[in-house]
Amino acid sequence: MVDNYETDERPLLETTATDRHRGDQPMNLALEDVSYGVDGTEILTEISLALESGEIMTIIGPSGAGKTTLLRLAALFEQPTGGTIRYDGTDPWALSRDDRLVIRRRIGMVFQQASLFDAPVARNVDIGRRVRWPWPRRIRGFLERLLPRRFTGSPAVDERTLEALELVGLRDAWDRDPASLSGGEAQRVSFARALAVEPEVLVLDEPTSDLDPRNTAILERAIERSRERDHGVLLATHDMHQAERISDRVAVLLEGELVEVGPPGQVFEKPRDERTARFVRGDLLYDDNELPA
């Protein structure tokens, strides 16, 4: 099927940083003194960090430290109550909704829980591309699906969707029902969905926290391939081994404050901040009085 939408035709596996379709510089994300609060309760306090393209930055911190909130702010789900988020120097929240959508569509988000729509795997993976289609094509696509496939001649699945699935090792699963997938497979499909639109910034909220080592390894490999293509990755995790394994830099988030940002060697071996040291030793994981006697 001939289509004018250029991104649809480009093979995912072969794209490199140099033939990036948007043509401009790799996208950078910067948070400048970003704060966020709900109903007067401050969840994040004056966070400043910068994510370079081609970099994997992990956010570590105990539950409730504000990791998810930080990622939702980075992925433009929520507007900060203080400070500024900048993508390539632009504050998306100063833009119109339509212009902000252009930036949002360069970000990919994966949640802790795989959330697949009640539709075959292939349609879960290509949803991101379908919402980018112009309306006439979307309506045509909807109407075509109402007819038996032999009348419309449209293929059951396209190559680009299969490539995204191949990145997570599920190329053959394109026609499966989501209910038949294991938890790890479902999360890998979620990941393929984010990768299918080739986001320049990937925001990952503990994507491997519920997965077994094999599925975790597959996803980590996919994350590293994004870095190879010069994408920026912001990854929240509570798995410190994972942070050590794949991070270029580690950011430590404690009680809504960023206490230390540095290479894993620094954060885990020679932390500069006393609170970081206590956290990586495990002292902050529990309050003393919460521990069993």
Place this chain on the structure above:
Amino acid sequence: MEYRRRAFLGAGATGIAAAVAGCLNSSNDASEGSIAGAELALATTTSTYDTGLLDEINAKFQDRFGVQVAPNAQGTGQAIQSARDGHADVILVHARSQEDEFMRDGYGVNRRDLMFNDFVVVGPSDDPAGVDDTGQATAALEAIADAQATFVSRGDDSGTHTKEMGIWAEASSEPGGEWYQETGDGMGDTLMIADESSAYTLADRGTFLSMRDNFDLEILLQGPIEGGPELLANPYGIMAVNPEIHDNVNYQLAMAYIGFFTSPEGQALIANYTANGQQLFFPEAEDPDFQQYVPEGWQPDSGGE
């Protein structure tokens, strides 16, 4: 997934088709000038309609005039009200006092006596109250009240209920107490309830005869047709709705219908109509009775009322 999508589509398509069909179906052009294909709205009572007589008359009328009759069978009060509201072209009921009020108020014109039958008191064959021996309507109800035998009343302001109330008013006993039950239902339902609870009730002969095969009930007091008391007479009247009040009614069709119903041919149809081998109604239109045109008890010297 395929299957469900198609099922949904199918439902949608059916809905659209039905919507279109619904629009095409509307046949509400009774007030149009041409007769063929027009429709005559007849308000009547359930007990009249349930006998099946109207289907026979209407089929013949339809053959003759090419006009479909839409009979709307309701309670007497409801039928008269819908005629007052202009939702009927012609009205056929059996409650003379309410007919007279309808005419006096100007909603009806050209009333004709149509036919009559009578009421009967029915009850269980063992007749615990001894109604069989009374011979009079008032005495029959008094006997039931005295015996505290179960009596089922329509209780719905129908012609039958109006008649029953009239008899109680002349009787020395009062209806009430556990033995006296009001159904609020039509004649057929009331007869079924009476049958199931071995109770007495006042029924119009037509409905009772048409349903008699289903019942153990028996006639214990005959009406005037079989030589019983005049108090149990049940005359039917037919009136056109006044086109001066409701300009949407089809007065000419209404008069054609009244003309057909009161013609020798229509009257013969009434006389020949039977259910279970029994004649249900007796034609009355051929009697040259001036009282049919005026309120009951009207005297020439009582002035313009």
Place this chain on the structure above:
Amino acid sequence: MPFELITEPNYLRSVIRVSLTVSLTAIFVSTLVSLPIAFLIGFADFPGKRLVTAIINTGMGFPSVAVGLFVLLFISTDGPLGSLDLVYTPEAMIISQCILAAPVITGVALSAVESVDDAVRDTAYGVGGTRTDVALITLKEARYGVITGILAGFGRAISEVGSVLIVGGNIAYADGTSKTRTITTAITFETRRGEFETALALGAVLIVLVLLVNGIVMRLGGR
């Protein structure tokens, strides 16, 4: 003899056809009105939302005779729609069944929309969806609940007797062709005059229809 005339298959067919035409049309119109309302309420957050939801849920149990009376007053000669001459027509029955079915469709669709996980909306937004995309994807996820609501509304409409009797009048022509006689009102009529066989045949048709609809509802709901 009209008695034989009236138990002819033509009579049954005509009654069933009127019933289906009226109820399907009512459901079609009702769905067009109800679904947007369900989605607006489901997506919006406003003060009094709980109250509105409660009113809709109350509407599911509206007594049909009361609705019929209300519609009759509305379309009667002196009513606001009196000039349309709708009393005792199939259109009047469609109106009252619409009113009866709308709260059912709205209520069930609303709870289906609200039961769609927030994660679905987040995901739809996260893949670059606009607000319209988020709404459409939510509709897609809620589709079985929505269809269940439509079928439940149909079940209510087709098996309802009170309001169609009041506004439709249970009219059939002398040749047995139904004008406003539906399966339910025909059952009351045939029972009243002791024609139990006809009533039973119609009752069986109605039960099969309702079972069919409920079967589909259960199939969808049991997922």
